Amino acid sequence: MLTLLTYDHSLDGFFTAVFEVYEYKFENPWIRKEGLPEPALFGGLHRVITDAKKAERVINKLKMLLGENGLRMIVYGLLTEEEHCEKPILDVIRYAIAHPQKKVLADMTNLSVLKLERYNKQVNREKHRMEAFVRFRLIADSVFVAEIEPDFNVMPIIAKHFRQRYQDQKWMIFDRKRHYGLYYDLQSVELVSINHQQSLDKLSNLASDEAFYSDLWRIYFDKTSIASRKNSRLHVQHVPKRYWKYLTEKNFF
Amino acid sequence: MNFDRVKEKLSILADAAKYDVSCSSSGSKRKNKGKGLGDSSGMGICHSYTTDGRCISLLKILLTNVCIYDCAYCVTRRSNDIKRAAFTVQEVVDLTINFYRRNYIEGLFLSSGIFKDADTTMERLVTVAKKLRVEENFNGYIHLKSIPGASDELMKEAGLYADRLSINLELPTTEGLKLLAPEKDRQQMLQPMAAVKNEIALYQDERKKFKHLPSYAPAGQSTQMIIGATPETDLQLIQTADFFYKSYSMKRVYYSAYIPVAQDARLPSLQSQVPLLRENRLYQADWLMRFYGFKADEILEGKQPFLALDMDPKLAWALRNLDFFPLNLQTADLEAILRIPGVGLKSAWKIIEGRKFGKLSISHLQKMGVAVNRAKHFIDFGTSTFLNKNVLHQQNIKSIILSQSVSKFQAHYSPQLSLF
Ligand code: SF4
Numbered sequence: 001m002l003t004l005l006t007y008d009h010s011l012d013g014f015f016t017a018v019f020e021v022y023e024y025k026f027e028n029p030w031i032r033k034e035g036l037p038e039p040a041l042f043g044g045l046h047r048v049i050t051d052a053k054k055a056e057r058v059i060n061k062l063k064m065l066l067g068e069n070g071l072r073m074i075v076y077g078l079l080t081e082e083e084h085c086e087k088p089i090l091d092v093i094r095y096a097i098a099h100p101q102k103k104v105l106a107d108m109t110n111l112s113v114l115k116l117e118r119y120n121k122q123v124n125r126e127k128h129r130m131e132a133f134v135r136f137r138l139i140a141d142s143v144f145v146a147e148i149e150p151d152f153n154v155m156p157i158i159a160k161h162f163r164q165r166y167q168d169q170k171w172m173i174f175d176r177k178r179h180y181g182l183y184y185d186l187q188s189v190e191l192v193s194i195n196h197q198q199s200l201d202k203l204s205n206l207a208s209d210e211a212f213y214s215d216l217w218r219i220y221f222d223k224t225s226i227a228s229r230k231n232s233r234l235h236v237q238h239v240p241k242r243y244w245k246y247l248t249e250k251n252f253f
Numbered sequence: 254m255n256f257d258r259v260k261e262k263l264s265i266l267a268d269a270a271k272y273d274v275s276c277s278s279s280g281s282k283r284k285n286k287g288k289g290l291g292d293s294s295g296m297g298i299c300h301s302y303t304t305d306g307r308c309i310s311l312l313k314i315l316l317t318n319v320c321i322y323d324c325a326y327c328v329t330r331r332s333n334d335i336k337r338a339a340f341t342v343q344e345v346v347d348l349t350i351n352f353y354r355r356n357y358i359e360g361l362f363l364s365s366g367i368f369k370d371a372d373t374t375m376e377r378l379v380t381v382a383k384k385l386r387v388e389e390n391f392n393g394y395i396h397l398k399s400i401p402g403a404s405d406e407l408m409k410e411a412g413l414y415a416d417r418l419s420i421n422l423e424l425p426t427t428e429g430l431k432l433l434a435p436e437k438d439r440q441q442m443l444q445p446m447a448a449v450k451n452e453i454a455l456y457q458d459e460r461k462k463f464k465h466l467p468s469y470a471p472a473g474q475s476t477q478m479i480i481g482a483t484p485e486t487d488l489q490l491i492q493t494a495d496f497f498y499k500s501y502s503m504k505r506v507y508y509s510a511y512i513p514v515a516q517d518a519r520l521p522s523l524q525s526q527v528p529l530l531r532e533n534r535l536y537q538a539d540w541l542m543r544f545y546g547f548k549a550d551e552i553l554e555g556k557q558p559f560l561a562l563d564m565d566p567k568l569a570w571a572l573r574n575l576d577f578f579p580l581n582l583q584t585a586d587l588e589a590i591l592r593i594p595g596v597g598l599k600s601a602w603k604i605i606e607g608r609k610f611g612k613l614s615i616s617h618l619q620k621m622g623v624a625v626n627r628a629k630h631f632i633d634f635g636t637s638t639f640l641n642k643n644v645l646h647q648q649n650i651k652s653i654i655l656s657q658s659v660s661k662f663q664a665h666y667s668p669q670l671s672l673f
Contacts, residue, residue, distance in 0.1 A: 106606040106609070106610075107607070107610045108606060108607030108610070108617060108620070109607060109610045109611050109613075109617055114620045128298070131298055132298045132299060132300050132301075133300070133301075134356045135356060135357065136356050138354075138355075144354060144355065164285055164292050165285065165291060165292045166290070166291075166354070167288045167289060167290070168288050168289060168390070169290070169354055212256050213351045213352070214355075215260065216259070216260060216263055216348065216351075216352075217355070217357050219260055219264055219267070220263060220267050220352075221301065221309070223263070223264055223267035223271065224268075224270075224271045224309060224313060225271070225303035225305055226271055226272075226303065226305050226307075226512065227305075228512055228527055229305035229306075229510075229512070229529065230304055230305050231304075231305050231306040234302075234306030235302050235303070235304050235305070235306045237306075238299070238302040238306060238308075247301065248355070249301055
């Protein structure tokens with residue numbers, strides 16, 4: 001009998017669900033994000049209440065079985081936010097638990113492993129893109145601010161990169177799609193959300209020499225291209241149009 | 254700061270620097286320790302791409318385009334009637350820091366015309382790097398150009414602040430150099446290269462003994478050769494590259510298709526096409542030497558000293574060496590698998606890992622990212638899938654593979670070039 005387990009979209013929620021799959025010995029479990037339209041055929045519905053302790057136990061077990069890398073692959077898979085991503089991920093987890101001696105993530109003949117690989121490629125690429133395409137502008141409050149709209153929920157996994165790189169300036173990166181961001185105050189990085197129009201307005205109040213440097217960057221972008229080698233197809237392949245909105249070099253004010 | 258003047262300088266000095274194709278910012282291990290700005294311990298990031306599709310990773314500029322030399326292939330040459338400009342040291346520092354803080358760049362690539370003698374020029378470049386490191390606590394990437402003829406002392410200092418140093422050979426042979434840059438001599442170029450190479454070796458030894466020794470040019474040296482300005486063959490180019498990889502421990506050799514910048518009897522005319530396809534093939538050949546275990550003389554043999562334009566050098570090698578195939582993927586070793594056209598570095602590893610779990614089928618290969626249409630002709634699947642090489646000789650495989658793939662360069666070699 002198929003049992004539908006729903007969770008609250010959080011990583012801990014998913015890992016709690018995995019814990020409960022084993023706790024209640026569901027034979028045919030199907031983990032899904034809550035709030036999605038219910039499928040036509042299922043036997044029972046089990047609402048998972050996120051429990052950090054249960055989640056942690058699953059995480060530790062996975063670390064043991066699959067290593068840091070393997071755990072990361074699973075987290076990246078979940079960050080795709082894809083509607084059905086839980087299925088191959090749960091498959092891989094069950095495969096690993098059933099065969100503790102096997103390096104299951106190397107089993108390229110297993111379709112769920114391959115799917116997880118695909119997810120990782122996609123999320124990794126988006127992570128790298130965001131690390132590349134974030135464009136800060138300096139606002140009057142002496143904070144470097146950037147906005148992004150990534151395809152996947154990569155904010156949690158880009159924090160470390162920016163934390164390491166920009167230690168002596170305050171910065172903020174805001175995900176306009178998911179309405180939350182990272183803020184570094186010279187001490188530590190925190191998750192923030194901005195709801196007031198007032199605060200949003202502040203973000204567009206630029207420092208006095210901001211326009212000068214963004215102009216210089218546009219000049220540079222223009223001059224470093226070689227007209228006789230122009231290749232728009234290649235250009236757009238590397239910098240897909242959906243990212244242009246927040247790229248300084250693509251926006252002339 | 255005079256904003257308009259700085260903008261004008263940047264226009265001139267970025268424009269003059271764009272012909273240097275290197276934009277790598279990886280290979281350094283410089284970490285941001287203790288509240289500094291920047292970090293180059295990662296892979297190096299392309300923050301944007303030019304409209305011609307090249308990576309923009311560094312702020313690539315000349316300190317000045319005033320030059321006492323007159324190299325025929327160079328826009329900055331003395332006899333060229335262009336606007337000249339020069340940044341101050343502080344201007345370059347400010348630009349770098351402010352671009353970096355906005356996440357535009359990974360760092361600075363600073364080159365220069367030789368405005369006075371070699372040492373004066375080199376010293377000015379070193380001053381910029383030193384200021385960035387010492388005064389600004391900047392840990393981003395710095396690539397400095399080594400100036401031909403600069404003293405060993407200056408080169409020693411340069412490596413203390415720069416991640417990478419490079420000096421462009423530009424012309425692979427001494428004859429080419431004599432023709433187009435008669436005032437330069439090869440020895441002047443090799444000398445700073447050798448100084449850096451020796452210093453790197455020294456530091457590597459010392460660091461084994463003293464862990465906390467600062468690093469010296471951690472991302473090594475690179476060089477660039479111009480393609481198509483002089484009549485050198487691809488074989489000569491590849492052999493030269495091979496020599497510099499081996500004898501000077503070069504990290505990278507770059508190939509730059511010559512873009513006509515002068516009306517000069519010694520050079521291709523201003524209307525001539527930029528040999529982009531040839532440049533691309535040379536990069537592929539270079540890649541095969543560095544990562545796939547190919548030797549220079551396997552890629553090109555003496556009788557045919559130019560790379561085929563209608564197919565990549567790996568496929569060309571495979572077609573010349575059909576006896577090597579078909580390979581059994583269950584037993585072949587990594588080096589052999591890497592020789593299969595359509596199999597990349599990553600997919601080769603996946604094959605090695607994946608085959609432990611069972612026999613690999615075409616659909617497995619597809620999912621591993623192998624270009625199956627290409628690879629299948631060279632793999633023994635144990636059954637009739639392998640197209641027997643008696644039936645299918647070189648020409649057939651080639652035309653089958655090429656008819657299935659679309660090259661971005663097709664227009665360059667298609668016999669049906671339209672005339673209008
Ligand atoms: S020395 Fe360098 S900058 Fe000067 S003309 Fe020759 S190549 Fe150009």
